[in-house]
Amino acid sequence: MDRTAGDSLVLVVSELVTNALRHGGGQYTLALSATEDTVTAEVSDRSPALPRERAPDLNGGSGGFGWHMVRRLTTGLSVIRGPGSGKTVRARIPRAPGTEPDAE
Template identity: 40%
Template sequence: MRISEVYGSETTAIAEARRLASGFFGRVHTERALAVSAHAVETTQLVVSELVTNAIRHTTGPCRLDLELIDHAVDITVWDTSPAVPDVPAPDPARVGRHGIEVVLALCGALQVTQQASGKQISVRIALEPLPA
């Protein structure tokens, strides 16, 4: 199961992306009879929010969000128009802002950056804790 949406550079895209993630899990429950924990849904929404926020703040073009259910995990991929690889600064609790990639890494363990002809894609995987249907 897969769902995609393209966003412009408006900050409202962040909330729209979070709603897409929530709706995705509604479809997972309805179409696959797989109930997913609230923790997994909230983690996915946070990761989606961070990745889409970065795409909007650090690029000039649209971005696309893909969510795909694979076994008991969700693959999250965000495409944007910047070829720049995200900066992962050293942890600094005194730093204000620029913690998004740190948050994503803490929640997902790793991220994959793939250069594209007109930008890049960033992919992560979140393991889901399925509940009995």
């Protein structure tokens, strides 16, 4: 994995975990897996509420940037209902240099 892809992975995982803590009930599970081409991060939490985009707060600092960044940095992004009443957010990050991310 090149440095840019590694930085993207760290940022995506940080955003997904932060969202799970803030909006998903305070507990989460993180799973990472890899193939030759991608690294997949899955973050599960207990909340059934789906992630939503919102306009970034440019003045008050209350956020709104995370989901936009995650969508931009991943080649595959999906939300799966479960486990239980919760959800899992799955994000694929390309490992190959020069691969242009594009959210699904």
